[in-house]
C-alpha cells in the first residue's frame with residue numbers, strides 16, 4: 001500500500017483504490033504497527049476519490065531528514081575524483097569500507113519539496129547534480145516502516161573544494177525532494193529493485209542512469225542503528241540511503257531541467273529545477 005499526503009489530507013492506496021486516513025503523518029509514524037493500522041483503515045473504509053497528481057504534497061510531517069553517503073562504489077569513485085586536489089579522496093575511500101557509515105543531516109521538513117515542486121540550485125555553485133536515493137521512513141523505535149524516493153541535491157564543486165564544506169553543498173533551500181508517496185510494507189524491497197533517473201532538458205533526456213539496491217554496500221538496518229545511537233526521534237525520521245548514480249563530470253543541472261527518479265514498487269518523483 002502507498003500512503004500519499006495531499007491537499008485534501010492523507011490517502012492510502014491499495015489495488016488502485018484510495019481511502020482517506022484521519023490521523024496525521026506524525027501520529028501514524030508513532031503508531032506501534034503502522035502497517036496493521038492502515039490495513040484496518042482499508043478493510044473498514046469506503047473507497048474515496050482517486051489521488052490527483054496535482055494535489056500531492058511532500059509525504060512528510062515533523063520528521064528530520066538524514067542521509068547516508070558513499071554507500072555505492074559509484075559514489076565513492078565520484079567523490080574521490082572531485083576532491084583529489086583538496087586531498088579529500090582518502091576520506092571517501094576509507095569511509096566506504098569503514099565500520100561506521102557516513103551519516104549527515106540533510107533537511108528539516110520546511111526545506112523538503114514534494115512531487116512537481118521545484119528543487120533548487122545554490123546561487124554560488126557551478127556544478128550541481130541530483131542524487132536519486134531510496135529513502136527509509138523509520139519510526140521512533142528504529143523500525144523501518146516505509147520507503148519513498150529521495151533526491152539529495154548536491155553542489156559538487158563546493159563539496160569537492162573541501163569535505164568540510166559538505167553541509168553547504170547539501171543543505172540549502174529546496175535541496176531535498178521526497179515522494180510521490182510512501183510504500184508501507186513489512187517486506188524490505190528486493191535486492192533487484194531498480195532505481196533510475198532521467199534528466200530532461202528542452203524535451204530531451206540529457207542524462208539517464210540506473211542501478212539496483214543490490215549495489216548498495218550497507219544494509220538499511222545498519223545505517224539505522226548508527227543513526228539512532230544516542231539520538232531520539234519522537235516523530236521518527238527519513239534516511240536517504242546514498243546514491244549509486246552520478247552523471248559524468250561534464251554534467252551540471254540547469255534551471256528548467258526536469259528530474260525524473262523512479263524506484264520499482266514506489267513510483268516516480270518528478271521535479272523541475274529552479
Ligand code: DO4
Pocket residue numbers: 067068069070071072075079102131152166241242243
Ligand atoms: O560524502 C558526501 C556525500 C555522499 C552522498 O551524498 C552519497 O553518496 O549519496
Ligand code: MG
Pocket residue numbers: 067068069131133152242243
Ligand atoms: Mg547522496
